[in-house]
Amino acid sequence: MSGSLSPLDLAVLVAYLLGVVGCGCWFYRRAGDSEQYMSAGRSLPGWAVGLSIFGSYVSSISFLANPGKSFAGDWGGFVFALSLPVAALVAVKWFVPFFRERGEISAYGHLEARFGAWARSYAVVCYLLTQVARLGTILYLLALALVPLTGWDIRTIILGVGLIIVIYPLIGGTEAVIWTGVAQALVLVAGALVCILSLMFKMPEGPVQIIEIGAANHKFELGSFAGTLARPTFWVVLVYGLVINLQNFGIDQSYVQRYITAKSDAAARSSVWMGSLLYIPFAAGFFFIGTALYAFYQVQPGLLPAAVDAVGKPDSVFPAYISTQLPAGLAGLVVAALCAAAMDSNLNCMATLFHGDFYTRYLRPKPSERESMRVLHGSTIGFGLICIGAALAMIEIKSALDVWWELAGVFGGGMLGLFLLGRLFPRAGRTAGLAGVGVGILVILWMTLSPKLVWWPESLRSPFNGLLVIVFGTFTILVVGGLTALIFPTRAKLSSPPLSC
Helix, strand or coil: CCCCCCHHHHHHHHHHHHHHHHHHHHCCHHHCCHHHHHHHHHCECHHHHHHHHHHHHCCHHHHHHHHHHHHHCCCHHHHHHHCHHHHHHHHHHHHHHHHHHHCCCCCCHHHHHHHCHHHHHHHHHHHHHHHHHHHHHHHHHHHHHHHHHHCCCHHHHHHHHHHHHHHHHHHHHHHHHHHHHHHHHHHHHHHHHHHHHHHHHHCCCCCHHHHHHHHHCCCCCCCCCCCCCCCCCHHHHHHHHHHHHHHHHHHCHHHHHHHHHECCHHHHHHHHHHHHHHHHHHHHHHHHHHHHHHHHHHHCHHHCCHHHHHHCCHHHHHHHHHHHHCCCCHHHHHHHHHHHHHCCCCHHHHHHHHHHHHHHHHHCCCCCHHHHHHHHHHHHHHHHHHHHHHHHHCCCCCCHHHHHHHHHHHHHCCHHHHHHHHHHCCCCCHHHHHHHHHHHHHHHHHHHHCCCCCCCCHHHCCCCCHHHHHHHHHHHHHHHHHHHHHHCCCCCCCCCCCCCC
16 A cells, blocks of 8 residues: 555645645735734634634544544444534523623633633643644544555654644634635545545445445444443433533634634624534544445455554554545545644644733733744744644554543543533632532542552442543532532622523
């Protein structure tokens, strides 16, 4: 398979990568001051922001890990997407108006007004760690796909693609990220459709054979409906998806910063619906690709490269199909779509938080415009290098989707709980926040570490599936924080009214 990209494929791929860098250069002059660099002038149309949100959901985690998941198992992971309409409804009704009314670029400034500076810094650190894990996973999966296509070393690809991902937000700021996301969404859809159609018409007995083989091997099932919390059942994944998606829309800087760039409240609301509803059929398409790959290699096992079969990594099966079964030109388009899935780096969001929530908050409250731009540029580069390092560290893992889900639950476990505590409990202040987060972190650490520590007593180990870490962490913070607020109420004036049903 090594170096299987034809000159035409390489031309398509290079043209796309140059277009991404060119987009960053195009917006260079429009990102000349810090406000424009971070918020894109708050003037973007809702459809563009919506496509950018959609592109943010469709990373290479979706493009490679979801087909790998359904190839090795069933459609249980698709249940995650089914929670999106509920999360989007909550976001449109409460979250978007809240952040638009405040007007702050940071998603976490309001936590300081409610709970103190520690809460703001805690949420920012959690977000930064989550994004390092996310981009590291994305880079690793992209490199995994490009290895059989180029014959290059996986570390070389991670370094090369990582540098490209740093360049365009560094030059063009948030506006470049949004408009590049629009182009990425179109390329992603085209690449997915090419793969689906190719698999359907490569089956010896036609597309219906995929359905027959998949149904016979229970590939279309949505996981177990059992009542256990020890395995990733339908209910566990659904609850996990709901909490994660509420966190995405409610307190994730990547989404909040996009709300702020929209030209109006209506545009911001429509962007949430567009991004979330587009992702559901798209996610189904990627799980279908995994099932189709299973059927394809069941009837033609000799076509699966021996090296891929020996490795035992389901994430590598889709790249093997791209490299050996797609004709010249189309393979290049799909590889460009893979790159598009990895280009939503959120490095500009990380830099925005470092500038506003750390640098100007603790070091230089009133930096000059030139100093602010230096900080934004420098932190973009710094976080990019850290994420590249995280990708290099993921090379030895088996299933990237499992690792990403676990890390997202650990790092993000307290963010949503703290946000909802402040919005749902009017009397919750500093004491309630500290108590809730303190106990919540202990629960998160217990659920994450106790099953892995050999010296930990068996009877005291967490019996719950790892996906429930963020669910239990959020619930613990709400319960403990809410009870503490009843005992030690804070009657300080709220910066905005609490959520109401």
